[in-house]
Amino acid sequence: xxxxxxxxPVSDLDRATRMYSAGLGLVRLGSFDDHAGFDGVMLGxxxxxxxxxxxxxxxxxxxxxxTVDDLLVLYLPEPATWxxxxxxxxxxxxxxxxxxxxxxxxxxxTFVDMDGYxxxxxxxxxxxxxxxxxxx
Numbered sequence: 001x002x003x004x005x006x007x008x009p010v011s012d013l014d015r016a017t018r019m020y021s022a023g024l025g026l027v028r029l030g031s032f033d034d035h036a037g038f039d040g041v042m043l044g045x046x047x048x049x050x051x052x053x054x055x056x057x058x059x060x061x062x063x064x065x066x067t068v069d070d071l072l073v074l075y076l077p078e079p080a081t082w083x084x085x086x087x088x089x090x091x092x093x094x095x096x097x098x099x100x101x102x103x104x105x106x107x108x109x110t111f112v113d114m115d116g117y118x119x120x121x122x123x124x125x126x127x128x129x130x131x132x133x134x135x136x
Contacts, residue, residue, distance in 0.1 A: 004050040005042070006072065009062040011115050015093075016054045017041045019113055023092035024074070024085070026052065034058060064115035068100040071110075071118050077125040082108075085121050094119070 010016040020026055026043040029051055033039050037059045044051025052072075056062070076082040086109050090096065094111035099120065104110050108122035 001049055005053050006050070007040075007053040007055060008115075008117060009064055010054045010056060011064060013039055013041060013054055013056045015114060017043065019092045019094060020052060020054070021092075023089040023094055023111070024119070025088065064117065066116045066118065068118070071104070071120050073104075073120040073122055075122045075124060075126040077123065079123065082121060082123045086111075089119070089121065 017028070020043050021028070024043075025045075027045060028041060029044050029046070030042040031040060038055050038057055040053055040055040042051050042053045074085075076085055089109075089111045094113055097110050097112045097118070099105045099110040099118075104120045104122070107124045108120050110118055110120050112118050
């Protein structure tokens with residue numbers, strides 16, 4: 001099985017860890033301190049084939065530089081699950097924002113963290129493009 005890691009530099013490692021843990025219901029899967037000058041935390045859930053890695057460099061500040069269309073998109077098609085996730089994101093400190101691509105506002109909500117990284121919680125199921133229904 002392939003595992004996907006999405007790695008992002010952050011301005012505040014502890015804050016990013018708290019926000020994403022609380023907002024997305026993720027747990028700490030691992031971490032490292034001063035590995036070749038980098039500290040990091042991996043968040044996910046053991047049953048998922050993906051996780052997020054947040055890092056900071058001890059020697060050179062790496063400024064996060066996401067654009068308004070760099071997105072982490074999670075598909076949560078069950079209405080109660082989606083609604084609860086949106087509430088968790090706001091309680092965790094994410095700000096709701098308008099999406100650059102209006103499609104995401106039509107089918108979900110976009111949240112932004114302290115570094116400008118955007119997460120979309122989509123209230124629809126993801127369907128492969130081959131089905132002809134990826135974006136209706």
